[in-house]
Amino acid sequence: MDLKNQGFTIIGYCPVRVDPILYLPASRAHLSRLIRWRMGWIPGKPAPCPCGLGGTSRSLLMVCTLVPSALWCCLPMPSANYMGHPIDYALSLLPVSASARCPPFWSASG
Template identity: 30%
Template sequence: MGRKRKQLGEEDWLQRRGAFQFWRRLANKNPLFKTWKGFITSPVAERPKHPVTLTIKQHRDMELSSRRTRFSTIRALRPMRMIDPVLYLPVSNRDRHRLIHWRMFWLPSYPLKSCRCNTMNKADRKHFLTCPMIQAEIQTLRLAFARDPGDLHLVDAVMNSLPRKATTLQRPYWRTLWMALLKYLRKVDFLSHPDSADFDEEDIPIQALDDYLAHVEQEARAQLDTA
């Protein structure tokens, strides 16, 4: 009862200041409000259980669809809304940097620079499918993926196929593909920065995954010992 009285008091306060009608006019023009209102006024049998959640979901799905037609960075991503696994699958900091930069179209180097192969002044993504200095890595990646990337760049197709659980990467197919992807991006990073000498020796690409899996196994054994 007290909550209802408080709500009525808030509406009275808005009405006394002439803001309530203005708010209603503003809300009626809002597409999210219109969608929500359509849900709550629909027949009871068709009314969604969570109209606010569904309203927000539909709006975000429409926003993603609209942006996919306008931005190449969005078109290269998965077609559904989700947290991209490249943000959390186990890798070193430098490899994570490369994965994210590829997604942001900042790898190859941005702005584009010449390639170390000296055959391209502004080496873009397409160049690193045919560059003579990266053929070993690209062929390994193609063989590991073993699928047709379609209209996508091979690397985007690989990233879009990655599993959402880190433990899945221990399976032979995913382990091989994950290593091939990281090796390829390391080579692209090196070739697209011809003036940089900041390429110290790194751990093997799969090291972070092995460390993570070892930690998971250690925790599982500890739980069994205490059970």
């Protein structure tokens, strides 16, 4: 029986590789946050945002007045047809090996 043709995904079909996030020069706390973002676990349970614009969510992050706009200017902008979140796009541009250098936008906040 071919489960792939019936809409099931088998873990054996998934490519095995190390997530580029793990190569970043970051503290354990920051790496934990990045991994949780990648897995869709951040922002976690819905809660009111301190900015007053709604509940915490990935989409609110883009318009939250408490996030400095200078941070968004440091990230590379995806093409107009990109359907994901800008943070996910930036994470997809990270190095894929321990010897590769981080992109310039990663250290732009310093």
